Amino acid sequence: MQNLQSQITQDNNTVFEESFQDQYTQYHYHCYxxxxxxxxxxxxxxxxxxxxxxxxxxxxxxxxxxxxxxxxxxxxxxxxxxxxxxxxxxxxxxxxxxxxxxxxxxxNNEEDLSDAPPGVVLVATLLPIALIPFIVYIVVWKSSLKY
Known part of the structure; x- marks a missing residue:
């Protein structure tokens, strides 16, 4: 069974590689x-x-x-x-x-974009960090439950 899967995978890869090479020769050598x-x-x-x-x-x-x-x-x-x-x-x-x-x-795009206010940057940085312990607690709690 594994030998058959290996052969199918090799055949699919060969077909993919051949079609890719056909595309390469079709465009690369005939580019006007x-x-x-x-x-x-x-x-x-x-x-x-x-x-x-x-x-x-x-x-x-x-x-x-x-x-x-x-x-x-x-x-x-x-x-x-x-x-x-x-x-x-x-x-x-x-x-x-x-x-x-x-x-x-x-x-000049640099003048069009201004920096975000420091409060927004602080919240956007600390909020994901603060959520990590909560997510870890939920994972540990769920894994400790017996079905």
Missing amino acids: EQELEELGEFCWEVFDESMNIINKENWCNMEMVLRSYSHLTECMDNSSMLAGCFYPNHVVEHLFMKIHQQYFSSC
Whole structure:
């Protein structure tokens, strides 16, 4: 019985490894980067148009930019698939770096987030620590009960 389970496990692993290798060769050796760059330029243009609709002052407001950025990500994912490439890849990474430099380089998130008040930090730290002895007591109490 154990020999049969071992054989089934080995067969399943072999099938998994073979399908993974097929995927690797399908995408790795047939990635048309030139086509991906051209499709990426199309995605850039669509993103650029949507960002021009949003005022430049609102480019750092994630609520206003999120939909356009999500469409860009989806466009690049689909473009990678059409070009036979893995997603993400260095072509997509390069495009996103250019987009972040052009549109989001002046955004500073550190000023947007402030530290939590000390009381909140203290409670959030001590509450879980204080619950540990109580949980240990319940576990010991339940284990000492006889059915």
